[in-house]
Amino acid sequence: MSNFKVNLKRLVETLPVKGVNVLTPIIEGIVNGINSIDERKKIDKNFKDGKIEVIIEKKLQIDGKESGGIDFLKIIDNGIGFNKENFESFNEAFSEKKIDIGGKGFGRITYLKYFKTISVNSTYYDNGFKNIIFNFGKEGTYGNSISDGGNKHLTEIKFEFPEKVFSEGLNEKCETVARKLSEHLLSFLLDDNCPDIIIKLSGKSINLKEYIKREDCKxxxxxxxxxxxxxxxxxxxxxxxxxxxxxxxxxxxxxxxxxxxxxxxxxxxxxxxxxxxxxxxxxxxxxxxxxxxxxxxxxxxxxxxxxxxxxxxxxxxxxxxxxxx
Structure with a gap:
């Protein structure tokens, strides 16, 4: 067995600024959700209602009003989940698991450019439903626990303790975030097999597939x-x-x-x-x-x-x- 290691903290620190921005972790999370849903469809031919939710929660002031900064980000999907194969792939930088569909095995590293901690709670099927919980930070994955339970596929990834550049950089309206994501993910959204991708921010909810067809945003x-x-x-x-x-x-x-x-x-x-x-x-x-x-x-x-x-x-x-x- 090789003793070769990757210093994750240094890897994150050396990420170039150009081309990596506050939308990068959201885009990576959405595309991973699409891949996970596609993977589930290959196994379950009856599964058609793929769904991804992106919840952007803003910080609240004492009076309950939004302060402008971002408190946390959640991305939820009903794809295949973090089964043994996918968890092992997540733990390997530059994993080859999704190489055939353009995966670089690096997207999750960009999460750590803007967030200190990522927590994962995933229910998947493996001779019965199982649930895995783990955290991901610059020290790698930790706090893993697997148990029997759950009754449906569901993966929730929570991005916590955002860096200031993310918290302030995403201080935009739901419509603006939806437009920017639509432009970047247009090729996915125009595919009939694309799952619903719903952005939730400041009390508003926008389905990107419907958004690009709206009369005022067509x-x-x-x-x-x-x-x-x-x-x-x-x-x-x-x-x-x-x-x-x-x-x-x-x-x-x-x-x-x-x-x-x-x-x-x-x-x-x-x-x-x-x-x-x-x-x-x-x-x-x-x-x-x-x-x-x-x-x-x-x-x-x-x-x-x-x-x-x-x-x-x-x-x-x-x-x-x-x-x-």
Whole structure:
């Protein structure tokens, strides 16, 4: 048996700032939930109602009003759960368990960039329902206990004691968080097999799958293009995003259904610095609505070239981006 160890604390400290932000642990948690639900579907062909809840709890003042900072984050799903195989994979940095679906075995490490403690309570099925409870911090996993019990698949991950940069950095409305997550996870959300993903914040609840279809926040696919560049195949999707808030026109390079890099289109076409508007008839009245053009590009090249923390590729994207416009 190897005695080689990984210093988790130092690994977290050396995470680059660029490309890792306050939404990273939420995105990682959601994608892990999607993977867990997909894994359960493969075993249970009758299971169809996958669900992920993201609960963002703000700190309260003495008078009961929200103070603005984040107290804790919870992500709950009804996927396969932390059975023996998944728990062992969680305990191994750079695990290969999900390599076939683009897993890097590193996402949970980014949790510790913004939270001191992550506690897990998971009910899974293994010749009867079992429940595992454990904690995860810079010292690794600890406090594990497994017992018989429960009557359904349910995993709750609680992110506690947030770093100041997370607590203050996510001081946004539920709508804003939903919009940012929708943009990043769009490829998942447009898949008919995507589970419900519900964001709960400040007394509001938004289902991302329904959110992208709402009249005031709709996303319209304009064009789908196949392109060969330098002998590589690319699929280009162009969307109009209607949102009440100001947004940038952008080109987004996607690996394994997740946005890796986002570049303002005005870098290549100055006119895209402008805010675009449409005249839309609503209830017999003409209304002006803002929209942004967002280009999403997928390729096996991106899937193979994305780095461990999914914030860049092993080539200069500028050499390619211009060819997509």
């Amino acid at each position: 996303i319209l696919g304009i064009k789908e293009i196949d392109k060969d560049i330098f002998g590589k195949k690319f699929k280009i999707y162009i969307y109009k995003f209607y949102f009440p808030e100001k947004d940038i026109n952008s080109i987004n390079l996607v690996a394994h259904n997740r946005v890796v890099t986002t570049t303002n289109l005005s870098k290549y076409i100055p006119e895209f610095e402008d805010i675009f508007t449409d005249k839309i008839n609503k209830n017999g009245k003409e209304k002006t609505e803002n929209y942004a053009i967002k280009i999403y590009v997928k390729s096996n090249l991106f899937d193979k070239s994305v780095n461990t923390i999914r914030n860049k590729f092993d080539f200069e994207v500028e050499n390619l981006e211009n060819n997509f416009l």
